[in-house]
Every structure is written in C-alpha cells, then in structure tokens.
Amino acid sequence: MSSNSFGKLLTVTTFGESHGPAIGCVIDGCPPGLALAAEDFRHDLERRATGRSRHTSQRRESDEVEILSGVYEGRTTGTPIALLVRNTDPRSKDYGDIAQTFRPGHADYTYWHKYGIRDPRGGGRSSARETTMRVAAGVVAKKWLAERHGVRVRGHLAQLGELTPDGFDWEAVEQNPFFWPHAAQVPALEQYMDGLRKSGDSVGARVDVVAEGVPPGWGEPVYGKLDGELAAALMSINAVKGVEIGDGFAAVAQRGSQHRDELQMDGFTSNHAGGILGGISTGQPVTASVAFKPTSSILIPGRSVNLAGEAVEVVTKGRHDPCVGIRATPIVEAMVALVLMDHALRHRAQCGDVGEVAPRIA
Numbered sequence: 001m002s003s004n005s006f007g008k009l010l011t012v013t014t015f016g017e018s019h020g021p022a023i024g025c026v027i028d029g030c031p032p033g034l035a036l037a038a039e040d041f042r043h044d045l046e047r048r049a050t051g052r053s054r055h056t057s058q059r060r061e062s063d064e065v066e067i068l069s070g071v072y073e074g075r076t077t078g079t080p081i082a083l084l085v086r087n088t089d090p091r092s093k094d095y096g097d098i099a100q101t102f103r104p105g106h107a108d109y110t111y112w113h114k115y116g117i118r119d120p121r122g123g124g125r126s127s128a129r130e131t132t133m134r135v136a137a138g139v140v141a142k143k144w145l146a147e148r149h150g151v152r153v154r155g156h157l158a159q160l161g162e163l164t165p166d167g168f169d170w171e172a173v174e175q176n177p178f179f180w181p182h183a184a185q186v187p188a189l190e191q192y193m194d195g196l197r198k199s200g201d202s203v204g205a206r207v208d209v210v211a212e213g214v215p216p217g218w219g220e221p222v223y224g225k226l227d228g229e230l231a232a233a234l235m236s237i238n239a240v241k242g243v244e245i246g247d248g249f250a251a252v253a254q255r256g257s258q259h260r261d262e263l264q265m266d267g268f269t270s271n272h273a274g275g276i277l278g279g280i281s282t283g284q285p286v287t288a289s290v291a292f293k294p295t296s297s298i299l300i301p302g303r304s305v306n307l308a309g310e311a312v313e314v315v316t317k318g319r320h321d322p323c324v325g326i327r328a329t330p331i332v333e334a335m336v337a338l339v340l341m342d343h344a345l346r347h348r349a350q351c352g353d354v355g356e357v358a359p360r361i362a
C-alpha cells in the first residue's frame with residue numbers, strides 16, 4: 001500500500017493496523033537539537049485516547065510511546081525519529097461477522113475492491129487507531145514550532161450534531177472530554193451523547209483549529225499552497241468530509257468589500273482569509289474548520305451484501321465511538337502542526353536569506 005507518508009522536508013510515515021502487534025511512525029527531517037523524551041508524548045496521546053470518558057470507544061490502550069531512534073541523550077540528532085506504540089487491548093472476535101460483509105458507510109468495501117484482501121480486525125489500516133501516530137508526530141512539530149517560532153496550535157469542538165457553543169473560553173476546552181469551549185453546556189452534551197449511545201446511532205462533529213504566531217511567508221505557490229496542503233492533511237484524517245480555511249464556504253455569499261482583510265500598520269482589520277493569501281501565510285492566525293462524518297460502525301441495522309453477493313443486514317457490535325469527532329481535536333492540531341513545520345523548514349531552505357522585509361504589519 002503506498003501513500004503512507006506525507007510532507008516534503010519534514011516527512012512522516014505511519015504504519016500498523018488496529019489489531020496488529022503495534023503501530024508506529026518515522027519522522028524524517030526534524031532538525032537536530034530538539035529536546036525530546038517519551039514523556040513529551042503523554043499529554044496529547046492521552047487527550048486523543050479511547051476509554052477516557054463514557055462518550056468514546058471503551059477500548060483501553062496505554063498508548064506508551066517508545067522512541068526507537070533519532071534521539072541521543074535526550075536530543076534529536078537529525079536522523080529519522082522512529083516511534084512505536086504497542087497495541088495491548090484488541091478484541092478481534094467482535095469482527096468475525098464483519099469479515100464476511102461490508103459496513104455501510106465504511107471503508108470495508110473500497111479496501112476490498114482496491115486490494116482484494118483486507119484485515120477486518122478493528123478496521124485494520126483504515127482504523128482511527130492510526131491517528132495515534134499522527135498525534136505522536138504532531139507532538140514533535142508542536143514542540144519545534146513553539147520553541148523556534150513561538151507558534152501555538154490549538155483546537156476545540158465547534159459543533160456536535162446539531163449543538164453549537166453558546167459561549168467561548170479557551171480555558172474550558174481542556175476541562176471537559178468534548179474539548180467544548182463553553183463549560184455551562186457540558187451537562188447538555190453529556191445528556192445528548194447518553195441518548196445517542198442508547199439509540200445505537202452516531203453523529204458528526206466539527207472541529208475548529210487556530211495556529212497563532214505563524215510569521216508571514218510560509219507556504220509555496222502554486223502547487224504547494226499552505227491552505228492546499230493543510231486541506232489535504234486534514235482531509236486525510238479518518239472520517240473527515242469537509243475542510244474550510246478562514247471563512248470557507250461562507251465566502252460564497254460575501255462581497256469583496258466584506259471579505260477582504262484591510263491592512264493597517266497596527267494589524268489587519270479582520271481575518272476572513274484564515275491567515276493565508278496566495279497560499280502564503282499573512283502573519284495572522286491560520287484558521288481552519290473540519291467536518292467529521294458520523295461513525296459508520298453503529299448498532300442500527302443497515303442493508304449490505306456479503307462476500308457471496310447475498311443481501312444481509314449489518315449490525316456493528318464492539319467498542320465504537322458514537323462520535324469520532326469528540327476526540328479528534330488533538331488529531332486536527334497535530335496535522336496542522338506537521339504541515340506548518342514542513343513549511344517552516346521549506347521557507348528556511350529557499351528564502352532563509354530574505355529576512356524580514358518592511359512594512360511588517362503587527
């Protein structure tokens with residue numbers, strides 16, 4: 001299977017299946033000298049992990065990262081950083097029935113047609129388990145971006161099914177299992193999710209992300225646009241069906257006089273562009289919004305066919321997320337951080353001698 005790698009100067013390759021012995025990644029191109037230890041990965045992997053609230057999959061993985069290479073005496077050496085996470089809690093018997101059929105809305109059918117063989121256990125390579133390694137790689141990018149450029153990437157849930165935030169506070173985001181920015185609504189979200197879980201159904205979600213501190217100049221016209229590569233990276237996350245940069249699709253109904261972000265020496269007057277013009281960062285916050293579809297592994301019976309082409313009814317048992325978007329915030333942050341770090345390195349490689357040019361808007 002090809003296309004398990006992305007990035008140009010910072011490349012990330014992930015490998016592994018949900019019920020195989022381990023999952024892992026190789027991060028190549030990280031500059032030397034970055035302090036890195038196994039403990040650095042704990043916080044973000046914990047934020048993404050299953051089994052941390054009743055509203056996500058109850059599979060219990062320890063998600064302990066082993067650093068296999070690329071770090072000597074606590075610092076990156078510039079050689080490939082290989083990370084490994086062992087799978088400790090697969091329950092493959094849940095997938096006995098699915099091996100003979102295709103879950104409606106799942107990649108079961110397309111993998112079968114592409115490869116003529118598939119590992120049905122836990123969804124194999126198509127499982128959201130793979131996102132563990134994106135988050136692990138993202139930890140390296142977040143750390144490098146923060147230390148070298150003061151860039152901070154953070155996200156939050158911006159919609160859960162029909163529910164949208166009634167208020168906004170970054171402080172609230174890390175204090176509830178939904179990454180929801182308004183604490184007062186959390187009991188309502190819990191009730192909503194409890195009802196959904198009892199009904200055996202699933203629901204979609206939206207995650208918003210912002211990268212602050214990105215300097216002007218990152219991104220490459222024409223085919224390496226920063227927004228284009230962010231969109232591709234975000235669309236590559238399991239279950240993502242839509243990505244907007246800045247105002248995104250709302251721009252369709254806007255006037256030019258409304259959409260443009262006017263320039264003043266003390267700052268742009270607005271940020272409809274999402275911090276990117278011509279595929280290059282403006283120095284404003286880079287903003288994106290990501291739509292996650294409802295999980296396809298649900299208890300509501302659905303029509304499908306089996307390997308013999310006979311009509312069957314599919315019910316997916318097991319430990320599935322009723323809303324995969326709930327724990328997607330760290331994954332979205334990781335993908336944004338990895339794209340930004342790649343572009344920071346690419347900008348340094350080609351334009352490092354240009355330096356800062358005037359006028360520079362605050």
Ligand code: EPS
Nearest residue numbers: 050057059122123127128129318319320
């Ligand atoms: C997943 C199905 C569940 C989730 C898994 C993603 O796996 P299993 O059926 O083996 O319990 O637990 O998520 C993770 C293990 C993880 O770490 O994110 C799926 O079908 O995508």
